[in-house]
Amino acid sequence: xxxxxxxxxxxxxxxxxxxxxxxxxxxxxxxxxxxxxxxxxxxxxxxxxxxxxxxxxxxxxxxxxxxxxxxxxxxxxxxxxxxxxxxxxxxxxxxxxxxxxxxxxxxxxxxxxx
Amino acid sequence: xxxxxxxxxxxxxxxxxxxxxxxxxxxxxxxxxxxxxxxxxxxxxxxxxxxxxxxxxxxxxxxxxxxxxxxxxxxxxxxxxxxxxxxxxxxxxxxxxxxxxxxxxxxxxxxxxx
Numbered sequence: 001x002x003x004x005x006x007x008x009x010x011x012x013x014x015x016x017x018x019x020x021x022x023x024x025x026x027x028x029x030x031x032x033x034x035x036x037x038x039x040x041x042x043x044x045x046x047x048x049x050x051x052x053x054x055x056x057x058x059x060x061x062x063x064x065x066x067x068x069x070x071x072x073x074x075x076x077x078x079x080x081x082x083x084x085x086x087x088x089x090x091x092x093x094x095x096x097x098x099x100x101x102x103x104x105x106x107x108x109x110x111x112x113x114x
Numbered sequence: 115x116x117x118x119x120x121x122x123x124x125x126x127x128x129x130x131x132x133x134x135x136x137x138x139x140x141x142x143x144x145x146x147x148x149x150x151x152x153x154x155x156x157x158x159x160x161x162x163x164x165x166x167x168x169x170x171x172x173x174x175x176x177x178x179x180x181x182x183x184x185x186x187x188x189x190x191x192x193x194x195x196x197x198x199x200x201x202x203x204x205x206x207x208x209x210x211x212x213x214x215x216x217x218x219x220x221x222x223x224x225x226x227x228x
Contacts, residue, residue, distance in 0.1 A: 101170060102207075104156050
């Protein structure tokens with residue numbers, strides 16, 4: 001079975017500071033990896049995903065995540081956060097191939113302060 | 115941009131009543147999912163649906179739950195006899211090609227059982 005651990009439930013940070021949200025996963029088979037973002041009172045939006053190929057993936061709004069197979073991690077980073085990045089961030093995995101469900105971590109609440 | 119739409123956005127029901135949560139997935143998508151998020155907890159998989167049948171369900175998805183694609187565009191989740199612990203945000207999602215592509219989520223239906 002697969003599982004996802006997000007090590008930090010809350011991350012407070014000042015505007016323009018760098019941030020890293022940590023995600024580790026457990027799986028005995030190949031997985032796809034995702035980061036979803038949930039803004040207050042909204043649904044889940046895909047931020048970025050790793051399916052194969054380059055281990056560093058980037059989003060359009062400056063976030064990036066690196067797949068590290070040996071450490072079974074997929075940490076999310078941004079070099080300089082904005083107030084508007086305040087949201088809940090969920091790491092998720094799915095089995096590669098087929099119609100497989102997403103298994104989510106518990107989420108990390110990123111709070112960006114001025 | 116195509117999106118998954120869910121109705122209603124908020125439903126209040128009395129314990130023991132039946133509720134139907136409605137979703138319109140993206141039109142060319144083939145895989146459909148329901149997830150739920152109890153307040154303050156992680157997003158949990160309920161059920162996946164492909165080719166007009168359930169492809170996988172979680173242990174949460176017991177006999178009180180059912181899903182249906184009644185007319186080729188809607189995808190519904192029915193809870194036959196609601197319990198207080200069914201109170202949660204329910205998210206519908208669809209994807210074009212299962213786990214290999216992005217799952218698009220609706221805005222959610224907040225179900226409150228009183």
